[in-house]
Amino acid sequence: MPEANEKTVIELKNVSKVYQMGEVEVSALKNINMKVEMGEFVVVMGPSGSGKSTLMNLIGCLDIPTEGKIFLETHDISKLSESQLARIRGSRIGFIFQFFNLYPTLSVIENVELPMRIHNYDERKIRGKSLELLKMVGLQNRNDHLPSQLSGGEMQRVAIARALSTEPSMILADEPTGNIDSKTSQEIMQFFKKLHTEKNETIIIVTHDQSVAKYAQRIIHLKDGQIKEGG
Amino acid sequence: MRFRYILKLSAESFMQKKLRSWLTILGIVIGVAAVVSILSLSTGTQQIITSQLGGLGADIVTVSPGFNRASGMFGGGGSGGGPEGGGGGTASSITEDHNLTTRDLAAIKSVPGVKAVDGMISDRLAISYLAHSATLSVEGVDPLAWKEMTTSSLASGRYLTPGDGNVAVIGSRVADGVFKQAVLLNSQITIEGKPFKVVGILESSGSFGGTDNAIIVPIDAARTVIESVAPTHFSSIQVQVQDANSVNQTTNDISSKLMLVRHVNDNTKDFTVSSAQSIQQSISSIMGTLSLFMAGIAAISLLVGAIGIANTMFMSVMERTKQIGILKALGTTNFEVMQLFMVESAIVGLIGGLLGVFVGFIVSGIIGEIGVSVIGNLGPRGGSMSLTAITPELVAFAIGFSTMLGIVSGLLPARRASKLQPTAALRYE
């Protein structure tokens, strides 16, 4: 067993990821060891192609490593069935993506409600909770709009509200500022900071954006699929 | 994810691509409508045949002269116009009408299982009533035996009784639709110039072999006006069997016995023994084969519709790859993703089935209308029956079947959706 205590949210041990592209093998991550404790604000920095998205997919249990082990809280994810993993991933991790990935046919408030509906939350509590979250991200007047009617910054705020709806143990964001202008980026980052300081949320952000680094408590530098510093 | 929410997401996806959904549904509608109208046509005609032949009585066997070698069934008509069913061009005696004799009658009486026998003669004769005349079928019957066997009930008056002289019982249309004035009970009609007193008027039977157009008189009186039948001959012999369940057996026994006394074999047979059941069975079997064949063709169009559903669903899975990725990232299991797509294709099947039944209903209504006007009234008042019949079983079957079809067609696309890797799905643009 790992030396993880109850405060460890995620731990990677000797993790490698190799993509098979026909005949060619692409080694995206090489022997990664890292651990994130509850309440940390970690930024993974690295140039394009360094393996950040691959790392984020593994941390988020969206993909499985070619080698090594991943522990989410106390679960060894390689020991979970497909449906157990889906449930844990969806309820314990709040995802925020570069391209927002809001569900296009659902309204703003329905998007925030979606994870709670997937995880069979009490029907009577869902609406109240999502109204509260939308108010928190400052979008209380846009409940019935479709995602396509919002700006990039607004969509990302909906995504944040959605990520928080199941009260996950960590927020995992891949290039959250990658598709919005720099002024809005700073607003979004201020928001993450507020979540961290006021709500003690565990936040992991993967980015190549230097301006994001200053919000971090700890920075992990990734290069050519290896951790250079901060792991 | 609760099933209610799966339903909501599926219905929304269905509504999103309206035109394509409706085109897919159209494929199912056509198939279901074709199957429904064909099956309803066959059910309807079967019902008509059953009810029309019901007029003959389940326990009645008719022996008539002549034998049709082509079908072996329809030779000889009933008691109406002379049988046209002779032929086949074998022995000359085969085509001779009215050649059943008192000897045949006696032979039939001796067959076990026979309860009563009625030797009948009939011809179309000139009838007049209050200076108005018409040519109608006159049947001479054994009063006692006829009363036993007839399925017609009296509207007024009485049946014939032994000892009756020149009296007649007339069908409802003779009473009401042939002459200028309605023929009243106890009035007098003339048959070939001889006076007959009307002692009974029958209820309308509205079926084949019915008596609506007939004038029934005692056979002795009939022989004084019908000259086309020799004194010891009959136009047909009606036989009542003791047990309606053994009609087929008794039919065979009568046939064997008559072949013996008439010195004929299977090749030279010159008479036909038929029962309502045997006629109905052979018509039903022909109709059954025909409608099975047509339903088979309709089923092919349903198959094409099913392929249409599968095709649309595969496209839908492709287009919604990203949505599937989002759902999976947020915790939706493979099985739930599968349900999401299966429900959508089931909706297509269900709506296709509902609309298909509706269109089938209209189409079979039109077929019914055209059919009735082409075939005309089957039997005197047969027009009131529809040529087609849509039963609740047919509706339930059609809707259930097309929903199943939707589910089955959605199986492979749904499986593909459920097996998508979340990372690959999220990368998809």
Ligand SMILES: Nc1ncnc2c1ncn2[C@@H]1O[C@H](COP(=O)(O)OP(=O)(O)O)[C@@H](O)[C@H]1O
């Ligand atoms: N699904 C994949 N199949 C093959 N190669 C991949 C796949 N995903 C990423 N890679 C490769 O792995 C390396 C790391 O990619 P990625 O994790 O996306 O980096 P980053 O997010 O830092 O830009 C790159 O060389 C990329 O081409």
Ligand SMILES: [Mg+2]
């Ligand atoms: Mg990336």
